[in-house]
Amino acid sequence: MKLTCIALAVSTLLVSCYREQKTVVPETLTLVFTGDVLLDRGVRPYAEREGIPALFAGVDSVFRQADAVIINLECPLTDTTTPINKHYIFRGEPQWAKGLRAAGITHAAMANNHTYDQGRQGLLSTYNHLKEAGIEPLGYGNSKSERLEPVIIRKGAIEVALFNSVTLPLENWYDLDDRPGICQASASTLADAIRTFHAHHPTIKIIAVLHWGAEMQTSPTMQQRIDAQILLQAGADAIVGHHPHVVQPLINIYDKSVFYSLGNFVFDQSLPIAQQAAMAQITFMNDSIIAKSLPVRIVRNKPQFKM
Numbered sequence: 523m524k525l526t527c528i529a530l531a532v533s534t535l536l537v538s539c540y541r542e543q544k545t546v547v548p549e550t551l552t553l554v555f556t557g558d559v560l561l562d563r564g565v566r567p568y569a570e571r572e573g574i575p576a577l578f579a580g581v582d583s584v585f586r587q588a589d590a591v592i593i594n595l596e597c598p599l600t601d602t603t604t605p606i607n608k609h610y611i612f613r614g615e616p617q618w619a620k621g622l623r624a625a626g627i628t629h630a631a632m633a634n635n636h637t638y639d640q641g642r643q644g645l646l647s648t649y650n651h652l653k654e655a656g657i658e659p660l661g662y663g664n665s666k667s668e669r670l671e672p673v674i675i676r677k678g679a680i681e682v683a684l685f686n687s688v689t690l691p692l693e694n695w696y697d698l699d700d701r702p703g704i705c706q707a708s709a710s711t712l713a714d715a716i717r718t719f720h721a722h723h724p725t726i727k728i729i730a731v732l733h734w735g736a737e738m739q740t741s742p743t744m745q746q747r748i749d750a751q752i753l754l755q756a757g758a759d760a761i762v763g764h765h766p767h768v769v770q771p772l773i774n775i776y777d778k779s780v781f782y783s784l785g786n787f788v789f790d791q792s793l794p795i796a797q798q799a800a801m802a803q804i805t806f807m808n809d810s811i812i813a814k815s816l817p818v819r820i821v822r823n824k825p826q827f828k829m
Contacts, residue, residue, distance in 0.1 A: 548807050548808060549677070549678045549679065549680060549807065549808060550677075550680075550805055550806065550807050551589050551675065551677040551678075551680040551682060551805070551806045552587065552588050552589050552590075552803065552804070552805045552806075553588060553589065553590050553591075553592060553675065553682065553729075553802075553803070553804050553805075553806075554584055554585065554588040554590070554591045554592070554801055554802070554803050554804075554816075555591075555592045555593075555731070555762045555781070555784065555801065555802040555803075555804070556581075556591070556592070556593045556594065556784060556787040556801050556802075556825075557594055557764040557767075557783070557784035557785045557786050557787040557789075557799055557800070558594050558596040558634075558764055558765075558767065558785075558786050558787055558788075558789055559593045559594060559595055559596055559597075559622075559787050559788045559789075560596045560597055560612060560636075560786075560788060560789050560790065561574070561597055561599070561612075561614030561615075561618055561788070562597050562612040562613055562614055563612065563790055564790025564823055565577070565788055565789065565790050565823045566614075568822070568823055568824065569614075569615075569618065569621075573621060574618050574620075574621025574622055574624070574625060575621055575624045575625040576824075577625070577788050577823075577824050578625040578626070578627075578788070578824075578825070579824070580821075580824055580825055580826035580827055581801070581818065581825050581826070581827045582625075582626070583827065584801060584803070584816060584827055585625070585626035585627075586626065588626075588803070589675070589677055590628045590629060590675050591626050591627045591628050591629070592627075592628070592629040592630070592631065592660070592684065592731065592762075593622070593627050593629070593630055593631065593787065594630075594631045594634055594731075594733065594764045594787075595630040595631060595632060595634075595637060595648075595652075596612065596634060596636045596637075596789075597612035597613060597614045597636050597637070597639065598612070598613055598614065598636070598637050598638070598639055598640045598644045598645060598647070598648040599613075599614045599615065599616050599618055599619050599647075599648045599651050599652070600613065600614075600616055600640050600643075600644040600647035600648050600651070601615075601616055601647070602640050602641065602643050602644040602647050603640060603644075604640055604641040604643060604644060605639060605640055605641070606638060606639055606640070606641055606693070606694050606695065607693075607694050608639070608693035608694055609693065610636070610639075611639045611640075612636050612639050613639060613640055613644070616647065616648075616651045617651075619651040619652050619654070619655035619657060620655045622655065622657060623655045623656045623657050627657060628656075628657060628658065629657060629658045629659075629660060629673065629675075629684070630652055630657050630658075630659055630660065631660045631661055631686045631731050631733070631764075632645075632648070632649070632659050632660060632661045632662045632686070632704050633660065633661030633662070633669070633686045633687050633688040633704040633705045633706070633731075633733055634688050634704070634733040634764075634765065635688060635690055635692055635693070635733065635765070637704060638692070638695050638703075638704065642701055642702055642703070645662075645702055645703070645704070646702045649662050649702070658673055659673075660673050660684055660685075660686035660731060661685075661686030661687060661688070661704050661705040661731070662702070662703075662704055662705075663702075663703065663705070664700070664701070664702055664703075665699050665700060666697070666699050666703075666705075666707075669687075669703060669704060669705035669706075669707070670685070670687075670705060670707055670711075670712070670715045672684050672685045672719065672728070673686075674726070679808070680727075680806050680807075680808070681723075681725070681726040681727065682726065682727045682728070682729060682806060683719060683723070683726050683727070683728045683729070684729050684731055685705075685712060685715065685716060685728065685729070685730050685731065685758075686705055686730075686731040686732075687705040687706065687707045687712050687730075687731075687732060687733070688704060688705065688706055688732075688733040688734070688765075689706075689707075689708060689709060689732060689733070689734045689749065690733060690734065690765065692706065709748070709749035709752045709753055710752060712730065712753060712756075713752045713753050713755070713756035714756070716728055716730065716753065716756040716757050716758055717756040717757055719757070720756070720757035727759045727806055727811070728757055728758045728759050728760075729758065729759060729760045729761070729762060729804070730753050730758045730760075730761045730762070731761075731762050731763075732749075732761060732762070732763045732764075733763070733764055733765045734746055734749065734763055734765055735763060735765050735766045735770065735782065735783055736766060737765070737766050737767055738766060738767060738768055738793075738795070738796070739766055739768070739770070740766075740768050740769065740770060740795070741770060741771075742770050742771075742782040742783070746763070746770075746782055750775060750780045750782075751775065754775055754776050754778050754780070755776075758778070759778055759811060760778055760779045760780070760781075760804055760811065760813060761778075761779070761780045761781065761782075762781045762784065762802050762804075763780075763781060763782050763783050763784070764783055764784050764785070765783065766783040766785070767785060767786050767789070767791060767796050768783065768785050768786075768795050768796055768798070769783060769784065769785040769798055769799060769800050770782035770783035770785075772800075772802075772813070772815045778811075779802075779804070779811075779813035781800070781802045781813075781815065784799060784800045784801065784802060785798065785799035785800060785818075786799050786820055787799055787801075787818065787820070787825050788820075788823060788824060788825060789820060789823060790823045796820075797819065797820040797821075798817075798818075798819065798820075799817075799818040799819070799820055799825060800815045800816060800817055800818055801815075801816040801818055801827075802814075802815060802816075803815075803816055
């Protein structure tokens with residue numbers, strides 16, 4: 523009887539010790555951001571022949587490890603054909619939004635210089651098709667104040683707010699306050715919105731997703747550098763940029779990460795420098811942020827993750 527009691531006591535002690543020694547895995551939220559996704563021109567034949575998910579097969583392993591994948595959608599997805607009078611005009615098929623979702627894409631930045639290529643109706647149509655496919659648009663709204671509102675991504679106790687704006691002048695496009703449009707807020711205006719949001723939600727992390735800079739320039743412009751300082755001082759925890767079509771460096775400012783440009787992603791430019799790209803992988807934990815630049819090579823218009 524005494525031996526049984528001793529054995530039971532030892533067993534209970536071992537279980538207790540095991541429970542005490544169990545490692546607690548910290549909660550994490552991982553976001554992956556990409557550069558420009560074009561579903562027209564030279565990419566169109568591949569999309570029509572192979573399907574949209576096949577365009578992203580080379581980066582599937584990265585997408586599957588992320589809690590959310592945010593692309594810069596570089597064309598409208600619409601049946602509407604009312605092209606704006608501008609130099610480069612694109613249009614993807616509306617059903618391709620479902621293909622993007624099937625590829626693992628959860629969010630699409632709309633504040634850039636091409637989502638309005640088929641006019642205001644084409645822009646609204648794009649927004650609706652993304653929503654119907656289960657993709658959350660960024661930087662879109664029916665008023666300037668709506669366009670400045672962030673999209674919140676939540677996982678457990680971790681929350682991240684995504685602001686999206688294009689800081690470039692747009693060809694033949696007018697930012698009307700009472701009509702569908704994309705966010706064209708300057709860095710100072712965006713900083714005011716971030717500062718106000720941060721004051722009301724101090725525990726929510728903030729990322730500014732910007733379409734900015736100069737095309738084919740591998741270094742950020744002075745204006746980009748100034749804007750980055752303004753946004754980080756306002757409360758942004760990281761900045762992710764695109765538009766130059768080439769990679770610009772990841773730089774830490776105030777111990778915060780600035781991806782000045784991720785370059786292209788799904789794109790048809792043939793210059794070797796435009797076929798080198800990156801993904802931004804940002805992981806949030808309760809008390810820290812880890813940001814990495816993941817190298818990408820574009821082969822036949824499709825991204826391939828470089829190990």
